[in-house]
Amino acid sequence: MDLTGKVAIVTGSGRGLGLAYATELARCGAAVVVNDVDAAVAEAAVKTITGAGGSAVAEVVPVGTSEAAQALVDRAVDEFGRLDVLVNNAGILRDTTLWKMTDEQFDAVVTTHLRGTFTCTRAAAVRMREQGEGGRVIGVGSPTGQVGNFGQTNYAAAKAGIVGMVRTWAMELARAEITVNAVVPVAATAMTETVPFLKPYVDALAAGEPLPAFARQQLGFGSPEDAAGLVAFLASDAAAGITGQAIGIGGDRLALWSHPAEVVVEFADGTGWSPDAIAGIWAERFAPSQQTVGQQLPEPPK
DSSP, rough: OOOOOOOETTHHHHHHHOOHHHHHHHHTOOOEEEEOOOHHHHHHHHHHHHHTTTTEEEEEOTTBBBHHHHHHHHHHHHHHSSOOOEEEEEOOOBBOOOOGOOHHHHHHHHHIIHHHHHHHHHHHHHHHHHTSOOOEEHHHHHHHHHHHOTTTTHHEEEEHHHHHHHHHHHHHHHTTTEEEEEEEBBSTTTTTOGGGGGGHHHHHTHHHHHHHHIIISSOOOBOHHHHHHHHHHTTTTTTTTTTEEEEETTEEEEEEEEEOOOOOOOOOSSOOOOHHHHHHHIIIIIGGOOOOSOOOOOOOOO
């Protein structure tokens, strides 16, 4: 996959998945603007990339505001002359149950994930449209945003919103030949190390041990590097015909998520639906097709 001559911004790329994305994009030939809120972490990421022969600079700014988004775009243009790829990876967690979640916890997560994706994509789209040569925008979703997860009201809302924006932007930016897709990664990061059923696999990776096939395939769980190939692919010319999609990646698992769709439809006979009429038909026609919530994970082998 050759990205020579392309310029990419990867938000939240000082460590974890973001660093894996930035490193892979650079390995494929792209010049990369690394972003983090910690200057030391950002510079270390740049050294990792340049030490391997890649091209990268750091822009230290917290994603969320319009000013931060413009600073990232300006840095790409000032350093490398253009912008071709935006990966909206920056994110934080403030997990707690609904009745304990504060306004500040909700707003912090939504600001970084959802507003940050919006402001960065808006600034990038303006630049890409001015260049007139198309572009690639990649959002980052989560299984939590697709199906929900206990204790993650703020995160679920933000990640579901990102996929919704991706579908909208895919339509709005199509004439400019800018594709917009979402990756839905699952990997060992600071965001997954506290998940109880994943902890044995996180610990195994940290110890340098190989993961069993069950983790890499049935759970779709692996290292951040396992998820990076999809981002490089979506950034490439080979993905020019792909837009508006949510694509899962993790371990050895690659999956295309469906859009929400009606699963059962019934029609009233010209009178609309009264509460009693709905109650009379629900158990037979709708109840068998009610959707699950949360991830429905297989049991590990005995």
